[in-house]
Amino acid sequence: ALPRDLDGLRVVxxxxxxxxxxxxxxxxxxxxxxxxxxxxxxxxxQRGAHVTLVTAHTDALPEPAGAxxxxxxxxxQLGEAVGAAAATADVVVMAAAVADFRPAGTSGHKIKKSxxxxxxxxxxxxxxxxxxxxxxxxxxxxxxxxxxxxxxDEQGSVLEHARAKLKRKGCxxxxxxxxxxxxxxxxxxxxxxxxxxxxxEQRIPLxxxxxxxxxxxxxxxxLLRRRPDP
Ligand code: PMT
Numbered sequence: 536a537l538p539r540d541l542d543g544l545r546v547v548x549x550x551x552x553x554x555x556x557x558x559x560x561x562x563x564x565x566x567x568x569x570x571x572x573x574x575x576x577x578x579x580x581q582r583g584a585h586v587t588l589v590t591a592h593t594d595a596l597p598e599p600a601g602a603x604x605x606x607x608x609x610x611x612q613l614g615e616a617v618g619a620a621a622a623t624a625d626v627v628v629m630a631a632a633v634a635d636f637r638p639a640g641t642s643g644h645k646i647k648k649s650x651x652x653x654x655x656x657x658x659x660x661x662x663x664x665x666x667x668x669x670x671x672x673x674x675x676x677x678x679x680x681x682x683x684x685x686x687x688d689e690q691g692s693v694l695e696h697a698r699a700k701l702k703r704k705g706c707x708x709x710x711x712x713x714x715x716x717x718x719x720x721x722x723x724x725x726x727x728x729x730x731x732x733x734x735x736e737q738r739i740p741l742x743x744x745x746x747x748x749x750x751x752x753x754x755x756x757x758l759l760r761r762r763p764d765p
Pocket of ligand 1 (some may be wrong): 551572631662683720
């Protein structure tokens with residue numbers, strides 16, 4: 536049996552991939568299946584937490600038993616729903632893959648192709664950084680967990696990017712996923728690192744997304760044990 540160590544705790548988990556509409560039939564999206572976020576919500580509910588799952592687009596997944604589920608589509612909608620639930624939450628975990636940019640405009644009708652018009656260009660504008668906003672408005676003692684999907688590039692390794700992101704975003708914990716073909720997105724298993732704002736770094740071995748979720752909740756309970764009395 537799982538420990539009931541999250542008994543009575545109010546947690547918010549975001550999951551899935553946002554969709555930014557171009558017209559009534561097209562959108563910009565990403566490969567998130569929602570499996571990691573749903574596993575986080577399911578394990579938290581099993582360990583006794585009151586869970587609000589804010590979910591963008593996912594594969595067909597069963598709703599985690601006992602969780603309140605809020606369905607959204609765009610990054611702005613996800614931000615509003617997470618923000619509202621976070622106001623009374625002890626813990627917020629941002630596992631959703633949120634679009635950094637959205638089309639500058641959405642056409643009310645299907646964009647047509649005709650032979651005499653030039654190839655169209657999609658102009659993008661920046662979406663709000665939801666995680667950064669949560670950190671800014673954070674309630675005293677609230678624990679905020681971010682995820683980072685990194686590929687590594689000429690500028691640095693996955694871990695180097697993630698350490699910089701943890702500092703920039705100001706969250707308490709950051710789960711780092713190396714992504715790319717056959718990694719993290721859509722798979723049933725996940726692996727990575729768990730970085731803590733106090734400098735601790737833990738390697739998370741390859742295992743089910745539920746196992747990774749359990750590692751995250753273990754780290755959260757440890758932080759809550761050390762948090763100042765309200
Ligand atoms: O859904 P699965 O198929 O199971 O895959 C899981 C996953 C790979 C999607 C998940 O484990 C994961 O890594 N999620 C975060 C993906 C992501 O958007 O990473 P990022 O490095 O772009 O963003 C960093 C953090 O900021 C994330 O917590 C993200 O939720 C948040 N963010 C990002 C952009 C934005 N505008 N607002 C945000 O709050």
